[in-house]
Amino acid sequence: MAAEAVLTGTSAARTVATLFPPGIGVGACVVGQGGPLLGAEAAAMARAVPARQAEFAAGRHAARQAMARLGLPASPIPMGEDRAPIWPAGVTGSITHHGALAFAVAARAGALALGLDAEPDEELPGDLLPLIFPDPAEQRLLAASPQPLRRAREGFAAKEAAYKCQFPRSRQLLEFTDLRLETLTADAATLRFTRAAPPYPAGAVLPVRLARAEGLVIAACADPRPDPAGAADASG
Structure with missing residues (x-):
C-alpha cells in the first residue's frame, strides 16, 4: 500500500x-x-x-x-x-x-x-547544465537521451530531493559536485556521494523515484537506513 x-x-x-x-x-x-x-x-x-x-x-x-x-x-x-x-x-x-x-x-x-522536490515539467535552460551537472559522466548520461534538457530537469529534481533527504542527518550544505547523478530513467534515479558527508561515506548511494503530474516533475527520496545520531527533526 x-x-x-x-x-x-x-x-x-x-x-x-x-x-x-x-x-x-x-x-x-x-x-x-x-x-x-x-x-x-x-x-x-x-x-x-x-x-x-x-x-x-x-x-x-x-x-x-x-x-x-x-x-x-x-x-x-x-x-x-x-x-x-x-x-x-x-x-x-x-x-x-x-x-x-x-x-x-x-x-x-x-x-x-x-x-x-517539484519542478516544472519542461526543459532545463542549457546554460545551467555545467553548474548542476559538472561531472563529465553526468553530462554524457544526459546527452544520451533523445531530450537531454528535459532529462536534465528530471536530474535536477532528483538532486534536490536527494539533497533534502540527506541534510537532516549530515547537516552539510552540499555542492552540486558532491552528489553525482549515476543513473536516470523516466521514473527513477540514483545519486552517489563523491565525498563523505557523515553519516554518509563517499560512495554512498541515494535512490530517487520520479513521476509527473499537473505540469510538474516530482522527485521523492526515502532513505531507510537508521539515523545513527538518533531522531532527525529537520529537512528541506
Missing part, C-alpha cells in the same frame, strides 16, 4: 503519495489557501513579500496535513537559520512548492530520512 494522501482533488498530491513507502503522511495545499501561520512561523515571514508568505503558509499547511495523517497535532514548523524547516520533536519530513501547489511529507523521525 502506498503512503496515504490527504484528499485535495489534485492528481499531483496523489502522485506524491505513490512515490513513498507505507507509514508516510502526505499533504498538499494550493498557494494562497494556507491559512494562518502558527507561533514562530509568523515571525520568520514578518518581512517577506506577500508571494513568499503565501508559499510559506501553503507549505506549512501541507506539512500539518501530513502530520495529521500520522495522528500528530498541528504544531508550528519554524524556519532555521539554514532556512530548513524545524519539525516538531520526533518528526522528520520535507516540503516543496512550485507554482500554485505546495506539498509535504512527514514520518516518525529516526527510521527514515525524506526528500521531496
Whole structure:
C-alpha cells in the first residue's frame, strides 16, 4: 500500500503519495489557501513579500496535513537559520512548492530520512547544465537521451530531493559536485556521494523515484537506513 494522501482533488498530491513507502503522511495545499501561520512561523515571514508568505503558509499547511495523517497535532514548523524547516520533536519530513501547489511529507523521525522536490515539467535552460551537472559522466548520461534538457530537469529534481533527504542527518550544505547523478530513467534515479558527508561515506548511494503530474516533475527520496545520531527533526 502506498503512503496515504490527504484528499485535495489534485492528481499531483496523489502522485506524491505513490512515490513513498507505507507509514508516510502526505499533504498538499494550493498557494494562497494556507491559512494562518502558527507561533514562530509568523515571525520568520514578518518581512517577506506577500508571494513568499503565501508559499510559506501553503507549505506549512501541507506539512500539518501530513502530520495529521500520522495522528500528530498541528504544531508550528519554524524556519532555521539554514532556512530548513524545524519539525516538531520526533518528526522528520520535507516540503516543496512550485507554482500554485505546495506539498509535504512527514514520518516518525529516526527510521527514515525524506526528500521531496517539484519542478516544472519542461526543459532545463542549457546554460545551467555545467553548474548542476559538472561531472563529465553526468553530462554524457544526459546527452544520451533523445531530450537531454528535459532529462536534465528530471536530474535536477532528483538532486534536490536527494539533497533534502540527506541534510537532516549530515547537516552539510552540499555542492552540486558532491552528489553525482549515476543513473536516470523516466521514473527513477540514483545519486552517489563523491565525498563523505557523515553519516554518509563517499560512495554512498541515494535512490530517487520520479513521476509527473499537473505540469510538474516530482522527485521523492526515502532513505531507510537508521539515523545513527538518533531522531532527525529537520529537512528541506
